[in-house]
Amino acid sequence: MQTTTPRQLDAHLIERFAAIVGPRHALTAPSDIAPHLEEPRGLFSGRATLVLKPGSTQEVSRILTLASETGTPIVPQGGNTGLVGGQMPDGTGREVVLSLSRLNRIREIDLSSNTAVVEAGVVLQVLQEAASERDRLFPLALASQGSCQIGGNLSSNAGGIGALAYGTARDLCLGLEVVLPTGEVLDDLRSLKKDNTGYDLKDLFIGAEGTLGVITAAVVKLFPKPKGRELAWAGVGSPAAALALFESALAKAGAALTAFELMERTPLDFVLRHVPDTRPPLAGPHPWHVMLEISSGRSAEDARALMEEVLTAGFEAGRLEDAVIAQNEAQALALRHLREAMSEAQKPEGGSIKHDISVPVAAIPAFIEKAAEAVQSVLPGSRVVCFGHMGDGNLHYNVSQPVGMDRAEYLAHYRAMNDAVHAVVRAFGGSFSAEHGIGRMKREELIATQPAIATELMRRIKKAFDPAGIMNPGKVI
Amino acid sequence: MQTTTPRQLDAHLIERFAAIVGPRHALTAPSDIAPHLEEPRGLFSGRATLVLKPGSTQEVSRILTLASETGTPIVPQGGNTGLVGGQMPDGTGREVVLSLSRLNRIREIDLSSNTAVVEAGVVLQVLQEAASERDRLFPLALASQGSCQIGGNLSSNAGGIGALAYGTARDLCLGLEVVLPTGEVLDDLRSLKKDNTGYDLKDLFIGAEGTLGVITAAVVKLFPKPKGRELAWAGVGSPAAALALFESALAKAGAALTAFELMERTPLDFVLRHVPDTRPPLAGPHPWHVMLEISSGRSAEDARALMEEVLTAGFEAGRLEDAVIAQNEAQALALRHLREAMSEAQKPEGGSIKHDISVPVAAIPAFIEKAAEAVQSVLPGSRVVCFGHMGDGNLHYNVSQPVGMDRAEYLAHYRAMNDAVHAVVRAFGGSFSAEHGIGRMKREELIATQPAIATELMRRIKKAFDPAGIMNPGKVI
Numbered sequence: 001m002q003t004t005t006p007r008q009l010d011a012h013l014i015e016r017f018a019a020i021v022g023p024r025h026a027l028t029a030p031s032d033i034a035p036h037l038e039e040p041r042g043l044f045s046g047r048a049t050l051v052l053k054p055g056s057t058q059e060v061s062r063i064l065t066l067a068s069e070t071g072t073p074i075v076p077q078g079g080n081t082g083l084v085g086g087q088m089p090d091g092t093g094r095e096v097v098l099s100l101s102r103l104n105r106i107r108e109i110d111l112s113s114n115t116a117v118v119e120a121g122v123v124l125q126v127l128q129e130a131a132s133e134r135d136r137l138f139p140l141a142l143a144s145q146g147s148c149q150i151g152g153n154l155s156s157n158a159g160g161i162g163a164l165a166y167g168t169a170r171d172l173c174l175g176l177e178v179v180l181p182t183g184e185v186l187d188d189l190r191s192l193k194k195d196n197t198g199y200d201l202k203d204l205f206i207g208a209e210g211t212l213g214v215i216t217a218a219v220v221k222l223f224p225k226p227k228g229r230e231l232a233w234a235g236v237g238s239p240a241a242a243l244a245l246f247e248s249a250l251a252k253a254g255a256a257l258t259a260f261e262l263m264e265r266t267p268l269d270f271v272l273r274h275v276p277d278t279r280p281p282l283a284g285p286h287p288w289h290v291m292l293e294i295s296s297g298r299s300a301e302d303a304r305a306l307m308e309e310v311l312t313a314g315f316e317a318g319r320l321e322d323a324v325i326a327q328n329e330a331q332a333l334a335l336r337h338l339r340e341a342m343s344e345a346q347k348p349e350g351g352s353i354k355h356d357i358s359v360p361v362a363a364i365p366a367f368i369e370k371a372a373e374a375v376q377s378v379l380p381g382s383r384v385v386c387f388g389h390m391g392d393g394n395l396h397y398n399v400s401q402p403v404g405m406d407r408a409e410y411l412a413h414y415r416a417m418n419d420a421v422h423a424v425v426r427a428f429g430g431s432f433s434a435e436h437g438i439g440r441m442k443r444e445e446l447i448a449t450q451p452a453i454a455t456e457l458m459r460r461i462k463k464a465f466d467p468a469g470i471m472n473p474g475k476v477i
Numbered sequence: 478m479q480t481t482t483p484r485q486l487d488a489h490l491i492e493r494f495a496a497i498v499g500p501r502h503a504l505t506a507p508s509d510i511a512p513h514l515e516e517p518r519g520l521f522s523g524r525a526t527l528v529l530k531p532g533s534t535q536e537v538s539r540i541l542t543l544a545s546e547t548g549t550p551i552v553p554q555g556g557n558t559g560l561v562g563g564q565m566p567d568g569t570g571r572e573v574v575l576s577l578s579r580l581n582r583i584r585e586i587d588l589s590s591n592t593a594v595v596e597a598g599v600v601l602q603v604l605q606e607a608a609s610e611r612d613r614l615f616p617l618a619l620a621s622q623g624s625c626q627i628g629g630n631l632s633s634n635a636g637g638i639g640a641l642a643y644g645t646a647r648d649l650c651l652g653l654e655v656v657l658p659t660g661e662v663l664d665d666l667r668s669l670k671k672d673n674t675g676y677d678l679k680d681l682f683i684g685a686e687g688t689l690g691v692i693t694a695a696v697v698k699l700f701p702k703p704k705g706r707e708l709a710w711a712g713v714g715s716p717a718a719a720l721a722l723f724e725s726a727l728a729k730a731g732a733a734l735t736a737f738e739l740m741e742r743t744p745l746d747f748v749l750r751h752v753p754d755t756r757p758p759l760a761g762p763h764p765w766h767v768m769l770e771i772s773s774g775r776s777a778e779d780a781r782a783l784m785e786e787v788l789t790a791g792f793e794a795g796r797l798e799d800a801v802i803a804q805n806e807a808q809a810l811a812l813r814h815l816r817e818a819m820s821e822a823q824k825p826e827g828g829s830i831k832h833d834i835s836v837p838v839a840a841i842p843a844f845i846e847k848a849a850e851a852v853q854s855v856l857p858g859s860r861v862v863c864f865g866h867m868g869d870g871n872l873h874y875n876v877s878q879p880v881g882m883d884r885a886e887y888l889a890h891y892r893a894m895n896d897a898v899h900a901v902v903r904a905f906g907g908s909f910s911a912e913h914g915i916g917r918m919k920r921e922e923l924i925a926t927q928p929a930i931a932t933e934l935m936r937r938i939k940k941a942f943d944p945a946g947i948m949n950p951g952k953v954i
Contacts, residue, residue: 112724112839113870157673165732168671171648184930191837193869194645195908196634196684197923198915198953199935203680207673224728247589251701254774255642255732297731298783306775360668362589392670393590431672438675446674453661458676460941465934476675 009049009094013070017052017096020062025102027051036077036097037089044085044440047093048075055102057177057185057216063098064214064470065183073473074098074181076210078152079123081144083356084439086156086209086475095473100151103216106130114222115174115191120151120215127220136222139166139258143340151215157207159435161339164391165258165295166223168435170206175219178205181212181466191219204461209437210472212465226295228303229258231332232311234323235286239365242290245319246361246390249292249310256306259293261339262364262390266383266400270345271338281335282322290390291339342387346400351410352385353417355397357425358434364390367428374420375399379413394434397421418445438476446477486526486571490547494529494573497539502579504528513554513574514566521562521917524570525552532579534654534662534693540575541691541947542660550950551575551658553687555629556600558621560833561916563633563686563952572950577628580693583607591699592651592668597628597692604697613699616643616735620817628692634684636912638816641868642735642772643700645912647683652696655682658689658943668696681938686914687949689942703772705780706735708809709788711800712763716842719767722796723838723867726769726787733783736770738816739841739867743860743877747822748815758812759799767867768816819864823877828887829862830894832874834902835911841867844905851897852876856890871911874898895922915953923954 018026027033028050038045054060067074073095077087089095103119106127110116111134118127124145131138139162142148148158154176158169166172175190188202205212236242242262249257265287272278281289294310296303307325314320326332346352359367368386375382381402388395399417401410422432426449438446447455458477465471495503504510505527515522531537544551550572554564566572580596583604587593588611595604601622608615616639619625625635631653635646643649652667665679682689713719719739726734742764749755758766771787773780784802791797803809823829836844845863852859858879865872876894878887899909903926915923924932935954942948 110837110839112720113837115837159671159673163671170677180930180934186928186930186934188928188931190906190908192835192906192908192911193838194636194640194835194866194871194911196636196912196914197908197910197919197927198684198931199689199938200647200677200680200684201931201934203677207675207677212676224731226731243589252774254701254703256774297729297733358669358671360587360590360592361670362587389671394671429667429669431667431669431674433674434669434671435673437673442674450674451663451665453657453663454665454675454678457657457663457678457942461676461938464937464941 009072009096013072014050016066017050017063020059020066021052021054025053025055027053036080036099039080039082039085039088041083044088046089047091048089048095048097049093051097051099053099053102057179060179060214060216061183061185064179064181067096067470068182068468071468071470072096073470075472076100076155076214078120078149079144079147081148082152082156082439083436084441086437086439086472087152088440090474098214100149107217109134110191111136113191115219116222117189117217117219118150119217120149122150124148124150124153131222132225135225137225138220138222140169140172143343150218154206154215154218155208155210156437159389159392159394161259161261161389164260164389165255170203172221173202173206173218174221176202176205176215177217178213178215181468181471189217189219207437209439209476211462211476212471224297226297226303228296228300230294230303230307231326231335232292232307232323233281233335234290234292234311234314235282235284235321236288236290236319237321238288239368241319242288242390243362243365244317245290245314248313248317252310252313253294253306256294256296257292258295259291260391261291261388263289263291263339263342263387264384265289267342267345267385267387268338270349270385271341274345274348275341278338278341281338282324284322286321291335346385346398350401350405351407353399353414355418355421355432356434356436357397357430357432358392358394359425359428359430361391361393363428364393364395367424371397371421371424374424375417378417378420440475443474443476486549486573490549491527493543494527494540497536497543498529498531502530502532504530513557513576516557516559516562516565518560521565523566524568525566525572525574526570528574528576530576530579534656537656537691537693538660538662541656541658544573544947545659545945548945548947549573550947552949553577553632553691555597555626556621556624558625559629559633559916560913561918563914563916563949564629565917567951575691577626577693584694586611587668588613590668592696593699594666594694594696595627596694597626599627601625601627601630608699609702612702614702615697615699617646617649620820627695631683631692631695632685632687633914636866636869636871638736638738638866641737641866642732647680649698650679650683650695651698653679653682653692654694655690655692658945658948666694666696684914686916686953688939688953689948701774703774703780705773705777707771707780707784708803708812709769709784709800710758710812711767711769711788711791712759712761712798713765713767713796714798715765716845718796719765719867720839720842721794722767722791725790725794729787729790730771730783733771733773734769734868735772736768737868738768738865740766740768740816740819740864741861742766744819744822744862744864745815747826747862748818751822751825752818755815755818758801758815761799763798768812823862823875827878827882828884830876830891832895832898832909833911833913834874834907834909835869835871836902836905836907838868838870840905841870841872844901848874848898848901851901852894855894855897917952920951920953
């Protein structure tokens with residue numbers, strides 16, 4: 001019996017792939033390929049001898065047809081900003097990177113239905129701006145929005161700050177165009193709010209990280225642009241106080257509460273220390289910080305009044321130590337920047353061990369307490385760098401190395417630290433991959449920790465969609 | 478080669494199934510079984526010699542294990558209110574009905590995380606009331622809420638009036654407990670707002686109408702109970718005027734716009750003619766009517782002010798002919814009743830041919846125009862009875878028989894009428910099953926009209942999850 005060992009990428013096969021997209025869009029020179037083989041954080045890298053940049057859905061289809069016929073593994077790649085290695089080829093050099101960057105048209109914006117039809121390679125910020133110009137809001141917002149692409153956002157079911165009120169990428173998507181591993185095109189670009197026709201294929205492709213097919217276009221939801229937006233920064237004494245503030249803010253503002261971020265003092269200190277042109281948002285020190293946003297569809301005055309009501313109630317109940325409301329767009333940007341720079345600001349502090357976790361919202365204070373104990377039990381002196389989307393129960397629970405320790409020596413604890421923190425996550429019924437996905441990074445842990453029957457079902461789905469196993473092998477499952 | 482013909486349900490097999498649930502909960506007397514073999518509308522019926530009412534997830538698991546081993550087809554049934562025959566056994570008598578009614582515990586309500594863990598057999602209204610008693614809202618609301626069950630709501634991804642602001646059943650569910658056809662239990666009862674760990678199994682079971690497994694419990698979202706709710710009824714001149722009113726209301730109220738129903742005059746006339754204790758909501762006649770609801774998390778006064786602002790703007794822009802705001806709970810109930818009685822009120826008018834369709838919201842006026850032409854081309858004199866959830870693009874586009882025609886003669890046009898209306902739906906990129914599902918009723922049409930590759934993928938999923946084909950055969954796909 002012959003196993004289907006994928007062929008090496010010989011010159012003839014490269015030629016056949018290149019002929020589909022044209023020589024200009026088939027990258028083979030190492031210097032052209034290099035940017036596709038390492039992600040910004042430097043945790044994952046790979047090898048490849050061919051990067052294809054198709055210019056149409058039809059070209060993607062022809063690429064996958066040829067890949068199927070020849071058993072050539074394909075690694076779809078968007079803006080290459082993923083944090084779990086889902087967009088990286090392996091080290092063999094036989095995987096072909098499929099860049100969606102040239103599929104970058106906004107095909108349509110429908111102001112009456114509040115929808116947009118966008119191709120996979122549209123940069124998130126470009127879509128945000130196109131919506132804004134038409135007095136609409138596309139609420140997905142990520143630190144990487146200047147380079148990440150919609151196709152990648154959907155494939156990884158991206159979250160971010162706005163997910164609290166508007167949901168994750170999955171919630172923002174109404175329809176998809178997907179090229180299947182066999183090259184067939186599933187055209188389901190429908191702008192329907194309700195559609196109960198059979199199994200939910202759309203939500204299976206979303207979050208599958210390119211292992212079931214290639215998303216080439218999507219219909220996404222737009223929202224009326226809020227007439228007023230207020231951003232505030234507050235100092236609080238504890239996660240419990242922050243939780244009480246969150247509950248009170250949600251009760252008062254409901255869906256108008258469009259962000260609620262919790263941050264420990266440490267990541268703020270890192271930002272103030274390492275990121276140029278930043279300054280403390282509040283006069284005094286506080287052990288915990290909150291950034292919250294209120295958006296009103298009614299008026300600017302309404303947003304301001306609601307924010308003041310929320311903060312006043314917080315002071316009166318003793319939940320707030322101090323707070324400031326941004327007085328103009330520049331101040332709001334500066335506050336947002338403090339939050340968004342937190343990932344980056346960990347680098348100069350040495351090695352960082354990352355956790356992208358979620359627990360039930362109400363469990364956050366208890367989780368933070370137990371996780372801190374777990375961290376110290378693995379390596380005393382490690383510095384917890386905790387920040388994230390409190391309203392979603394989603395924390396970036398990172399751990400920086402003890403001061404003065406050797407970076408490599410610290411990172412040797414990566415697995416032990418992950419195990420310890422994730423054990424606490426599991427004890428709270430949480431997830432060890434809240435919004436970044438599984439990719440290459442967490443695949444083994446997923447298989448080791450999720451119920452065997454879930455792994456079995458996922459494998460059957462993978463096999464049903466991609467019998468030849470050419471779609472982004474070694475990722476997710 | 479031997480095909481796996483399911484065994485007949487012999488006495489010995491009945492005994493083995495009955496032993497799992499105990500004799501009291503294994504119904505075999507025809508009079509006990511009868512209520513499970515016909516749905517309220519009378520369109521679908523079936524035969525069975527055994528109805529099992531398990532009292533625990535473990536019993537469901539043992540039933541499915543035995544069913545798998547013996548090739549016995551299982552038909553899960555909740556409140557038996559489905560409109561497409563998804564809960565009905567076939568006519569052979571060899572299918573076993575699995576009633577989830579006894580799994581009716583609300584296992585937990587978590588006020589801080591705003592979640593509830595409920596078993597499949599909990600009646601929707603029971604959950605609504607339990608939430609309300611704890612100052613929370615469970616927003617799913619259906620005409621059948623007094624008897625439909627959460628398990629069925631999830632299996633059919635129920636919609637209803639509240640879907641506009643809160644989403645369908647799928648959007649309201651965070652985690653599931655599912656018994657697979659093999660008897661294995663997938664326990665994913667997590668209360669997480671964000672969880673990107675592999676393929677989205679949850680959303681595959683939701684809307685699968687019991688063909689991939691049996692949902693036995695779920696974690697659902699609760700919301701803070703609105704502090705103010707205002708219901709209004711308005712007369713408008715056309716669907717286009719209603720659309721303009723909707724857009725303006727959405728822009729002003731955003732997520733506070735919690736219902737926007739569009740109704741033709743005909744179904745209102747039917748209600749006033751046939752339903753006791755109903756009276757016209759407005760003084761004059763209007764060709765189209767709108768029922769809209771505003772909910773405020775802030776205060777009763779705020780809801781009233783916002784409603785008045787929306788209606789005033791509607792008058793000033795010439796979109797409204799007349800409007801009334803319910804002045805108390807009794808008036809609100811009376812207005813709601815007019816809307817909810819519309820399905821029922823068609824019966825005395827003779828045969829009715831139903832369509833549960835959706836189109837992009839902005840396409841509703843054009844759809845209504847084109848569909849009316851299609852209806853008349855099939856059978857002149859047919860009376861369009863159009864009402865539904867405008868904000869979701871979802872219309873119950875029903876067609877009552879011409880006055881005086883023989884009912885059976887009229888219903889002979891069922892297929893032709895469906896074909897004509899659904900052709901218009903397709904021309905607008907719409908769905909012929911917006912919220913009721915596929916079940917037995919629309920299976921052939923789904924297969925005939927959706928892209929072949931979608932059918933193929935759904936069949937592969939079905940086979941991957943239910944290789945023996947015992948789960949609700951002949952439904953969906």
